[in-house]
Amino acid sequence: MKELKDKIAIVTGGNSGIGYATAKELVAQGATVIITGRRREAIEKAAAEIGALPFVADQAKIEDTALLFDEVKKQYGKVDILFVNAGITGVQLPIEQMTTENFDSVMGINFRGAYFTLSKFIPLLSDGASVVILSSIVASTYHANSSVYQASKAALNSIAKTAAAELAARNIRVNIVSPGPTKTEILSKSGLDEDSLQQLTRQLVLQIPLKRMGAAEDIAKWVVYLSGDSARFITGAEITMDGGLTL
Template identity: 75%
Template sequence: MNNLKDKVAIVTGGNSGIGYATAKELIAQSAKVIITGRRREAIEAAAQELGAIPFLADQAELHDTELLATAVKERFSKVDILFINAGVTGTLGLIENASVENFDRVMDINFRGAYFTLSKFIPLLNDGASVVILSSIVASTHNPNSSIYQASKAALNSIAKTAAAELAPRKIRVNIVSPGPHKTEIMGKAGLDEATLQQIHERLINEIPLKKMGEAEDVARLVTYLCDDAASFITGTEIIVDGGLTL
């Protein structure tokens, strides 16, 4: 398929999980893809596997984002697809036990970092470009022990919709994809052990109407569709990918 032939795409956090799967799908449709990540070895290995262009950058660091924007401008001038994907869950815990360090880390990556990635790349977006922001169904839930992560995603949804309104005159579309439970590394990175993760997966599968966990490729195909001309009349929307969990 060549639906995205010669389109220039940025995927933040592209060395694993949904970012990796989306970069793979975009490349399969002939896009030129730049993936970012915080660990040099991981991002370079992923880029080699995918046929992508690696760029070492931490979304929490504004200087890294500025360097990325400058490098992309010098090499490609303009961008057609921006997938703001990088994110962390942080450490789970009650509000009364929250640490400033955990709050700052989650907000710096999930909200502040995503916000300024969008801000710095708006001048580089071609008219008619597509921006997709990875959020989560937690943006509209209020589960105990997850207040910081939930708040970061709710804030992200708010700015995504504002950006859709601001960029509409340039025919730039901004959409949100909010996954539910998927088989990715993000829960493991929250510090949970294998036995606890397995218990969570089993419980979730019982609660999900479709009785299965999502795959990263499910989200990747949706993100890629939103970047295609087939989705040219879709902007400012949030699409839930959760197997019916929030019905």
Template identity: 70%
Template sequence: MNNLKNKIALVTGGNSGIGYATAKELIGQGAKVIITGKRREAIEAAAKELGAIPFLADQAELSDTKLLVESVNEQFGKVDILFINAGITGTLGAIEEASVENFDRVMNINFRGAYFTLSKFIPLLSDGASVVILSSIVASTYKPNSSIYQASKAALNSIAKTAAAELAPRKIRVNIVSPGPHRTEIMRKTGLEEMALKSITEQLINDIPLKKMGEPEDVAKLVTYLCDDAASFITGTEIIVDGGITL
């Protein structure tokens, strides 16, 4: 399959999880893919495995985004597919116990960083390009002890829909993919111990109607579909991938 042949794609946070799986799927469809990450060893290893182009960049650092835009412009002059994927959960906790440091860290990556990645790349997007923003079902679930993460994703959903309206005259489509529980490394970065993570995973599987966790490849295939001409009439849409847990 070469549905995306000659397309230039950028995947932020492409060295693991959903970003890695999506980069692999896009490459399989013929796209030339640039992946970003903030750990040199990890991003270079992933790029070598995938056959992608690595770029060391932290989405939270606007100076990194500026350099990324300049480099992509110099090398390719355009972007046909932009997958804004990088994100963190931060530290879980009640609103009354929230720290400014955790708030800033989550918002700087998940919202501010994502916002300006989109903003700065708009001039490079080709007419008819596809933008996909990775959100989460937490944007509309309002669970205790996750207010900052949830708010960051809700903000992303808002800007994605506004961007879809703004960019429609150029036939640029902007869509949101919101996964539910998936087997990725993001939960391990919350600071929870292994036994606690195991317990949470077992509880989640019990709560999911399909009785299984999602895999990164499930999201990757959907993102790739949204970047294909087959999805040319889909924009401003949020697609939930959660095994039915929000039913």
């Protein structure tokens, strides 16, 4: 049974990783899914593979979000599921060496862009809609050289809980999913070379009680669960999915 039949869903950053896996699962559950991404070729290829609809948009650009809003409003008149997923780690640097360019890039996508994606789409959310914000366990950890990425996710958690309070009167639920180490392309974009990435992966697996990295599909299933009627009494919650790393 397709539980999300007739639902309109938006997934930002849907051409790879957790966004791609979630969009695929939403489509499988019967939803009409619009995925966004910055690269036309990548987003159109991903959409064709999973049966989603592509829209080229950079979450960091408010004007792109406005164009997305206008198109979805014109075509569908509502949004039932909003998964704010797009994000980057940026370059890992100590606070002393942080550049304004890296700070603005990470905060522009992870926080400012996510904030105004939610802000812009609130009028289009149907009563009873589901909003899921992709955060990370780093929002409550304080590792060296990750100050900006950690701060961007902590800020996301704060606005998600505030939005849950503000939108409860319309029965709109806002929840947070916070993965731990997950096998996605985002690690390869962090500036580390292949040897460093493999070493990091080995170190992480040793620390995880379940002794494995998360998979994008693991996260996707929880996002989809939170988007359905089975989770209709869940709002303002943060779901931690880290294999027990933060125990």
